[in-house]
Amino acid sequence: GTLAHSDISLSESDMDYIIVRNKVYNVTQYVNGLKNHATDTIIDNSEDSPNAYLTETLHQLITVGLEEDDKDATELFERFFGEDRRDEFQEQCLDELFFAGVVNVQDDDVCRAFNGIMIFMLIFVAAVLILQCLCSLLYIA
Numbered sequence: 300g301t302l303a304h305s306d307i308s309l310s311e312s313d314m315d316y317i318i319v320r321n322k323v324y325n326v327t328q329y330v331n332g333l334k335n336h337a338t339d340t341i342i343d344n345s346e347d348s349p350n351a352y353l354t355e356t357l358h359q360l361i362t363v364g365l366e367e368d369d370k371d372a373t374e375l376f377e378r379f380f381g382e383d384r385r386d387e388f389q390e391q392c393l394d395e396l397f398f399a400g401v402v403n404v405q406d407d408d409v410c411r412a413f414n415g416i417m418i419f420m421l422i423f424v425a426a427v428l429i430l431q432c433l434c435s436l437l438y439i440a
Contacts, residue, residue, distance in 0.1 A: 302400035309370075314399070317364035318371045319390070321404065324397035326361050329353070333362075341365070356380070357389060 304323050309316060315327040332350030333342045341362055342348045351358050356379045364372030380389050 303403040304400050305403045309402075315365060316370060316399065317361060317367075318369070318402055319360075319364075319373050319376045319393065321373075321402045322394070323399045323402060324393050325399035326365070326397050329361065329397070330365065353392075357392065 309323065314325050315330045317324050317326060329350075330341060333348050334340065335342055342351070353361070360372055360375055360379060363375055364370060367375075376389075
């Protein structure tokens with residue numbers, strides 16, 4: 300199966316990642332090769348680093364995507380590549396090099412609320428059944 304990451308697990312991990320179309324890409328190794336260790340900053344221009352082996356647009360996608368608050372680079376990806384065949388090729392390239400899983404979109408507040416209600420109802424029904432059993436035992440005695 301495919302590993303599904305929640306927002307909480309991603310924010311707590313020390314992995315450098317970007318999200319494109321609900322896919323999580325672990326770019327930690329690529330970014331570590333791009334860091335200027337004296338200033339601890341990422342080199343923006345791919346021509347300034349021998350470790351920048353991606354095309355300039357993919358390099359910009361990663362460096363700019365890491366600066367986003369939610370690290371979701373989907374809009375940036377679609378602005379760079381549009382809806383043509385290059386889009387499909389670039390996504391395959393990211394999948395081959397950096398794919399780490401998908402974003403778990405099932406975990407939201409509405410699901411948690413319904414889960415809480417269902418657990419409460421389960422406990423309520425179990426309590427009623429236990430109470431009925433106890434009342435039956437008292438009636439027999």
